[in-house]
Amino acid sequence: MTEKIRVVHYLNQFFAQVGGEEKADIVPGFKEGPTGPGRALQQILVEHGEVVATLFCGDNYFAEHSEQAKEELLRQMARFKPHLLIAGPAFESGRYGVACGAICQGAQERLGIHTVAGMDEENAGADLYCKHVYIINSGDSVVRMLPALRRMVTLGIKLVQGAPLGRPEEEGYIPRGIKRNAFAAKPPAERAVDMLLAKIRGEPFKSEIAAPQFHHIKPAAALRDLSSAVIALVTDGGLVTEGNPERMEPGRPTRFTTIPVEGIDRLDPKQFDVVHSGYDTAFANQDPHRLVPLDIMRELEQQGVIGKLHESIHATGGAHAAVENATRIGQSIAERLKSAGVTGVILTST
Amino acid sequence: MQICTMIPVAKEVGSLRAMGSGGIVSPTGNPELTPEKEKEFRRDLVLRALQILKEDVRE
Secondary structure, three states: OOOOEEEEEEEEOOOOOOOOHHHOOOOOEEEEOOOOHHHHHHHHHHHHEEEEEEEEEOHHHHHHOHHHHHHHHHHHHHHOOOOEEEEOOOOOOHHHHHHHHHHHHHHHHHHOOEEEEEEOOOOHHHHHHOOOOEEEEOOOOHHHHHHHHHHHHHHHHHHHHOOOOOOHHHHOEOOOOOOOOOOOOOOHHHHHHHHHHHHHHOOOOOOOOOOOOOOOOOOOOOOOOHHHOEEEEEEOEOEEEOOOOOOOOOOOOOOOEEEEOOOOOOOOOOOEEEOOOOOOOHHHHHOHHHOOOHHHHHHHHHOOOOOEEEEEEEEOEOOOOOHHHHHHHHHHHHHHHHHOOOOEEEEEOO | OEEEOOHHHHHHOOOOOEEEOOOOOOOOOOOOOOHHHHHHHHHHHHHHHHHHHHOOOOO
């Protein structure tokens, strides 16, 4: 290819060197040329391409105004006439990962360009967008920046050049659920017997069909009568008793808190604290009701709108929670609430 | 039910009753309002949340 590939790079406010959580609400913007990890991206591209611009947006702004943010970013992107959009890598940052997926899908559909995103396979954005967007599994740690970018560039160049792609595990992207015909050395019956023999011998073998992961969730029945309902408040925003006596982790949580609130009409900011490494906790620390609406629920209980407010608030932190731990925490909280006779839950999420 | 900002993520992980919040940093508040207005905002949000608990989920 004689023409250099024009690459636009999407980053969040942190990687675009605009600021940390305090800048998470900034509107979309751009810088000409590469910024932050874009410099490494440019070095990997060498003569194949040029990072013509870096687009960025605050993580919270994108999460709260997804459509406007996407429109504005696409408008800015179009001016640079790119052939390829590289988004991230976002590693395990959920807001950032979702933004990367959304902007890639938008650029493909609206600008007709190729895109490659990067994020951990457990990132919420991976589940949401892997069917539509090539997402390189970057792993969850920023120390994997360079290998992730290399794979993103290799895949991106192949896409732009129309070169054939290997299987997801060869290219490093998250499977898109697309099946392609391929020639195999042995017929299916032989492959199946080989697999069975390997299984009997206790040797490693790999199924040719990925088992579908159904997680069907049965909806809870509606509450017919609120005035007899027992409602509990739960949050993944990291509410703890002042001093965090239960030692809830601010990130990668493995546990949850149980905060007694019987007889309490309001959450005094001096007696509670918010511990969470994934968002700016200043506003919730100023007034914990911004996270858990205890004040209103107590009033509604006194007015008879609801039967009873449950005696404890349970909280954990959603920051970088491993799916396994988050599932276990959720199940433990649900079991406790059920056995305590709770009939409804309001879960507030940051 | 869940009050959250990223509704598509909530749906993806199987949250069947979800509604929009006051924002990432203040799900049941809005720091830009006066304390009185903010409490009204929160009451409205909580009442809508309770209404969702009263409704069946269409599968």
